[in-house]
Amino acid sequence: MVEKNARALDSEVIKQYLPQGKTIEELEEDMAPKSRQELKDRIKILLREKDAVLVAHYYVSAELQELAAETGGFTSDSLDMARFGNEHPASTLVVAGVRFMGETAKILNPEKKVLMPDLDATCSLDLGCPAEDFATFCDEHPERTVVVYANTSAEVKARSDWVVTSSIAEKVVRHLHEKGEKILWAPDKYLGDYVRQQTGADLISWDGACVVHEEFKAEALKQMRLDIPDAGVLVHPESPREVIEQADVVGSTTQIIKAAKELPNKRFIVATDRGIFHKMRQAAPGKEFVPAPIAGETVECIACAHCPWMAMNGLQNLAHTLETGENEIHVDPETGRRARVAVERMLEFSRNLKS
Known part of the structure; x- marks a missing residue:
């Protein structure tokens, strides 16, 4: 079931956080091919000079995905992004995605520098699950195992028992259900509902959703x-x-x-x-x-099947952060330590599945 939680940010509030005007992805579409290639060449040099590796999500632009592949980096989902960054020897991780991905990289690699093209690139699921309100929600259900989606802040992860991605959520919850555990899930109500249907788990969910x-x-x-x-x-x-x-x-x-x-x-x-x-x-x-169609009588097209925050990642701000060291991700050490327990639990569970 979904807890109709009045503390969750509603869609009108979340819209206030959406980027205004054209995203950098849209602006770069107007750039001449020569200018884009010059930027790519500059980024490749900077990655080598800074002992940095580029880790990109499937939802960022094709150019950034290709650049990651060409420079020994990696493009994948959030689970494998976290795993790759944790295993790669580079001293600097550059995360092309949204803020929770950069925070996860820092949680797993506190000794490394983690940079992002734009620190304002966030996620409606993260915005809609404020840490203080979530802690209260957990306190109201102390008997439940807390499972949170990766699309959450470091503070929310620190309050959890497990962190999961969409590729492993069903497997983790089924494992917990078979052990007789009741689940408190956050923040995506649709993913939570799907996992509950597939596993039969006793699961209550935070009331959040992805704008896409x-x-x-x-x-x-x-x-x-x-x-x-x-x-x-x-x-x-x-x-x-x-x-x-x-x-x-x-x-x-x-x-x-x-x-x-x-x-x-x-x-x-x-x-x-x-x-x-x-x-x-x-x-x-x-x-x-x-x-898939987003048109319909009730449609309020926010992202038109493309995350507006993912579109804030571009060649220009990627080059800028490498040149200046700006847009570094910082996580409070104690928060990171507690969050790391839940994230590493997910990675260990994933390794055991493969073996």
Whole structure:
């Protein structure tokens, strides 16, 4: 069930935090190819000089994803971003994504410098789960095991027993449920609802949502499926239940890419951030990917299937932070120590699954 928690930030409040005007991603689309290449060349030199490695999320621009690959960095989902940064020997980690990803990198690597292109690149799930209010919520349910999604602040992670990503959430909660534990989940109510359905766990959830995934519309998706009957439907579990119910595959970003590669369909309707299309086209060349619809009677298009905070990452501010050392992530050492216990628990659980 979802706790209708009045302390959670509502969508109108979250909108105030959205970037104003054009994002850097949009501005850079107007740059001449020569200027963009000069920036890339400069960034490659700076990465070497600073003993730095670039770690990027699937939702940032194709140029940043390619730059990570070309320089020995890494592009993936938040779980593997955390794992890669933790294992890489570079003394500086540059995280192209949103703030909670940079904080997670710092939590796991307190001895390393962690930089981000823009510290204002945040997440509606993080914004909608303030640490003080969340601590009160936990105190109201002391008998429950606290499981939080990675899309949260370091302070919220420090209050948790487990941190999970979408690729491992169901497995962790099933493991806890089989041990007889009751779950307090935060912050995404749709992912929490999906995990509860899949595992049968006794789970109560914080009332939060992603501004991108919440906008996918079930009725419009039904019509799109009629219009493109041969298309497979791939859905991220942060989406509303009525959208998830129409999916051929429900999964994390990595799982969606894998499904596009392995399923026989030549076309796919994809309900997640459109930034993922770059990696999907690489993994499944020759296949066609169509964004799931956000149009509908109640639509309030905030991000139009692309996270506006992810779009704040660009070549220009990446070069600037490498040149100046600005936009460094700092986490209070004691908060980081407590949060690290929950994050490392997730990584250890993931390693055990693989072995």
